[in-house]
Amino acid sequence: MVQVVFSPKWFWGKDIFIDSIALLVLLCIAIFATKYYRIKKSRNYLYLALSFYLIALSFFSKILINFTIYYQVLHTQIIGSIEYTQVVLKSSEVLAFSGLFFYRLFTLLGLFALYSIYEKQSKANIILMSYFIIISTFLSTGEYYIFYLTCLIFLGVISNRYYQNYRKNKEKTSGMLAASFSVITLSQIFFMLVNFTKHFYVVAEAIQLLGYILLLVTFIMVLKHGREKNKSRHH
Amino acid sequence: MEGKRTRVDIIEDMLSSIISKGGRIKPTHLMYKSNMSHGQMKTYLDGLVQKELVKKVKEGHYEYVTITDKGHEFVQKLKQMREFEKAFGL
Numbered sequence: 001m002v003q004v005v006f007s008p009k010w011f012w013g014k015d016i017f018i019d020s021i022a023l024l025v026l027l028c029i030a031i032f033a034t035k036y037y038r039i040k041k042s043r044n045y046l047y048l049a050l051s052f053y054l055i056a057l058s059f060f061s062k063i064l065i066n067f068t069i070y071y072q073v074l075h076t077q078i079i080g081s082i083e084y085t086q087v088v089l090k091s092s093e094v095l096a097f098s099g100l101f102f103y104r105l106f107t108l109l110g111l112f113a114l115y116s117i118y119e120k121q122s123k124a125n126i127i128l129m130s131y132f133i134i135i136s137t138f139l140s141t142g143e144y145y146i147f148y149l150t151c152l153i154f155l156g157v158i159s160n161r162y163y164q165n166y167r168k169n170k171e172k173t174s175g176m177l178a179a180s181f182s183v184i185t186l187s188q189i190f191f192m193l194v195n196f197t198k199h200f201y202v203v204a205e206a207i208q209l210l211g212y213i214l215l216l217v218t219f220i221m222v223l224k225h226g227r228e229k230n231k232s233r234h235h
Numbered sequence: 236m237e238g239k240r241t242r243v244d245i246i247e248d249m250l251s252s253i254i255s256k257g258g259r260i261k262p263t264h265l266m267y268k269s270n271m272s273h274g275q276m277k278t279y280l281d282g283l284v285q286k287e288l289v290k291k292v293k294e295g296h297y298e299y300v301t302i303t304d305k306g307h308e309f310v311q312k313l314k315q316m317r318e319f320e321k322a323f324g325l
Contacts, residue, residue, distance in 0.1 A: 227315065
């Protein structure tokens with residue numbers, strides 16, 4: 001049976017709020033990367049925009065599915081008859097399967113696109129990795145932690161790359177970016193442990209929120225820093 | 236050694252050269268300051284004028300290139316783009 005609800009009941013809705021913040025941060029970065037791609041026509045910007053759009057889309061799927069399950073399916077279950085409940089449960093499984101499938105697929109594809117900016121991929125590698133991503137997404141339906149483990153590995157490699165970049169250029173924004181990705185990486189460990197207790201889901205969401213707030217601060221710093229440098233050249 | 240300048244690098248150099256001269260520069264000075272050939276400079280300058288990032292102004296016997304508000308905004312966008320590149324290691 002597909003595990004549908006990961007959150008404790010008291011946390012319902014709060015996780016949707018946290019994921020909405022992540023979605024907004026990801027969309028902001030994706031929109032700016034698209035703008036810069038239009039100016040520079042660089043492949044790196046295209047991949048960056050693509051990866052952030054894909055991850056944003058995955059969060060959108062997660063929000064949609066959680067909202068439907070918390071406020072439509074489960075609420076209907078409580079007030080409905082036994083016969084009706086069975087129908088609802090069956091439809092909720094279909095909904096959960098497809099929703100979670102796309103959430104996981106878009107996340108992994110987005111992370112792979114981000115990873116590909118730094119580690120150039122051959123065509124054969126792209127085909128191979130896409131196959132593994134689809135396999136991993138299917139396997140995650142039964143064993144949900146496989147998805148978070150795959151995310152952990154991708155995010156770990158990307159965070160390390162950002163840390164190396166910080167060591168090289170010593171820029172504050174690079175350091176902040178490395179920190180935000182490291183925090184998001186850490187959250188994946190707690191997501192993996194949700195089967196032990198649902199409270200780990202709350203911890204994971206809280207850490208993830210911190211990671212995305214750091215990412216937002218980094219993004220604002222980048223925009224502000226660029227503007228300040230420009231002003232100082234004017235005077 | 237630095238790699239070959241991209242189209243954006245050249246435009247940024249041109250606009251920054253104009254700003255460093257107080258927003259107004261003679262075309263010949265712009266050519267030297269931006270390290271360009273005459274032909275290259277003409278092509279880029281026409282493009283910038285067409286996009287309204289700079290305009291040509293005649294003062295007495297001399298012609299000057301001045302940066303527009305749109306040009307200033309574009310330079311700001313480019314600076315932000317550079318910061319973005321540094322942060323993400325692009």
